Amino acid sequence: MESTSVRNLPVKQASGTPLPGGDDAHPVPGISVPDWLSALPQLAAIFSCENNEITLVHGNARFAAAFQAQSERADAAAKMAAAWRDRVMGFIRSGRDSDSFELRRDGKLGPEYFMCTIGRLPAAQGRPEQYLFTATDRTGERTIEKNLRRELLSDGLTALPNRTGFGEEIDDRLANSAWPDKAQFGIIAIDLSRFSRVNESLGPMAGDELLITVAKRLKSSLRQGDVLARIGGNDFAIFARLNNGLSDALHIVQRIKEALSSPIRLSDLQIRVDCAIGCALSLNLDDDPDDVVRKAQAAVKIAKRSGKVEIYRNGVLKEAQRRFSIESRLRDALAQGGLTLAYQPLIHLQTGEITGFEALARWNDEELGHVPPVEFIAVAEESGLITPLGRWAAYEAAQALSRWDAKFGQPLPVGVNVNLSPIQMARDDVASMFEEALRYSGIGGHRLTAELTESAIIADPDKARKLLVALKGLQMPIAMDDFGTGFSNLASLHSLPIDILKIDRSFVSTMLEDHDKAVIVRTILSLAESLNLRVTAEGIETQALALALQQMGCWQGQGYHFAKPMPEAEAFDYWRARWNFETI
Structure with missing residues (x-):
């Protein structure tokens, strides 16, 4: 059998006029609007609006169950109905042809989310303007997003906020909490001094167990409203509201020391936890929290050398930044031959x-x-x-x-x-x-x-x-x-x-x-x-x-x-x- 190339097949130009189909190819005029709405997989309804009053014309069963059915949580349904009405009235007044928005309501098993769309239907004589409304349940997607976000913002080992989550928690506390006059906030940074030795001698499992135990003890020393986070491998940080300035911060430090004073049992050994602690205080609530965290980390580096609790002083952060610049430039200098040796003579004194x-x-x-x-x-x-x-x-x-x-x-x-x-x-x-x-x-x-x-x-x-x-x-x-x-x-x-x-x-x-x-x-x-x-x-x-x-x-x-x-x-x-x- 001879093969024929597709390129060689004869092609006829199609007519510009569509061919008529059979009678069964046209929609049946007998299907009603409620039947069309019932066939849609999402919540759907048609409504009209006269004198600022929204009137439901048609709605499928899904719409009725979600928006109209009265349940044990009537207050939640009322809040959602009010939010829905406000968004719809805003769309009608805007003159736009279509719009979309998200609605949230409290369900029996937690928050529920709906992605809503609304569009204008063609006008007809003898009836007011009507609107087609649909809503798709996005609760599952939002739950997945929420869980993923929680994983991105929290430490998987201790379940504490990580460095990014710590920043968001601080922003939330500063924006949504009541702060008395002249109040300030502080960051207390904690570095576990001998953590690497535990990892090297007992293994990473023991190191993880140590971190979990330390996290629990630190959490027990917090006051209401304080935030504890794990911001590094063996680094923790506490955000604290300070009504009395430095004295409040030192009181928290004392509680931290007491919490970590007793040895921690790992396998058959009892390990005493030594830590370096550095504090940084904001000047006012308008200070950048990230800047205060960096200052606390600069203070804890000094504490590791001094063996004492260190409070950030002006200029320390600049010193830390200079040390970082020196490290970066020194690395390049060693690679590119940027250093030299000078020679000082040694003289025989006799x-x-x-x-x-x-x-x-x-x-x-x-x-x-x-x-x-x-x-x-x-x-x-x-x-x-x-x-x-x-x-x-x-x-x-x-x-x-x-x-x-x-x-x-x-x-x-x-x-x-x-x-x-x-x-x-x-x-x-x-x-x-x-x-x-x-x-x-x-x-x-x-x-x-x-x-x-x-x-x-x-x-x-x-x-x-x-x-x-x-x-x-x-x-x-x-x-x-x-x-x-x-x-x-x-x-x-x-x-x-x-x-x-x-x-x-x-x-x-x-x-x-x-x-x-x-x-x-x-x-x-x-x-x-x-x-x-x-x-x-x-x-x-x-x-x-x-x-x-x-x-x-x-x-x-x-x-x-x-x-x-x-x-x-x-x-x-x-x-x-x-x-x-x-x-x-």
Whole structure:
């Protein structure tokens, strides 16, 4: 059988006149208007209006059941009838051909919703203008929408409002509650301090159980009208009306502390819940609630560091915003090579010889300008950027030594000190980092000194000891920075493979005027000698200080008296200029 293409079939042009159908193709004139209305699946009626009175002409059974039947809830039916009449009269007066609107009524099982339409029928002689009205039950759809909205605005674990729902609850309270004169509102932010430890040690199920229990206890501390929400993973917030200002807020804080004071049982363990609390108060009811919430969150961050309840102060939010800007810009700077190292000379106090340099990170940002190290390093530690920052500093310091050697034609008799953050020591494989830095640069381990603080050792002594042993395996010297400001004792110094003690500048800079400081410096020098350790004094600003430390037998010093931190090229020139050694 041959196939025929559709394109090849003959096509005849159709006539413009429609063909007449048979008699059975026309509607039967005998069907009445009520019959037509009865066939419609929705509520339907035809009515007229004369002298502001609405008269029902025809209505199907569904319309009668929904709009006319009297029930036990006659008050609800009357309210709906009044609302319906107002909307219909408004349409009639408007002169529009059609309109649509939604009606709500209280049913036996809850709210019911109807989507209504109304249109004008063609006018006829001998009767007033008539209107066709239909209504479709949308209760099921609205219930689904309501449930979905509830899920979007609430926390699935605790059933509390989430961050978005919290904002809507606050707006509702401010708009629809009676507020006395001079009343204000406050936000109390709560951060569970040890939540991550529970998750790590006991698992996420235990963490969820902890959150549920904490939510119940916090809810028990609320007053009528207060709103509790879970606005983050382990962050809660309370909206409170404050008739007496700060005293009301502190009273709520005290109730929170009491609610969380007793331990929570998880499995076979009893966990004590520690939390950081920050408060922010509105100046008046016109304040933006979102702004007050942000202020409370800024206060709770300070509370996490201070260990006390913090009340938001002017400027704190700007500080938090600046820290966020620093974090964002620092992340870009690390990725794009926007940081540099400056090198401050280390001087042998007996001979004036340059024995090495301390590498110090410097950052001059296009948008932020010069950012002090104390500021961006604190942000790096808080955000986790300290790990890539520390790795960059170690690699760059080792490469600088390699470049100096190449420029001089042979290895320089100097080394570079690199600072280690306690957080970097806890999170990074520091030994592997230094091993790679040495291997990539081709320099010996004895020329790269690791500086760490007392706090880094105290935080985890066993881990610190293993790290120091690994660094000694790379032949790296170890220096304890800021010695005298922490809690090190003779036993810890004796058991750790430390080579150098660095006396903190707070003792050195004023030791000529402060007898007690001078005694502390002499004591540290004596201790170091008994332990066969060398000592570096920081903060030498004058020649008198340098001479005094030289006479005390201090090995090495650094400070502005000798030189400020300088770029890599200037540091090399500084060393070469003093290569023949100078007296101090």
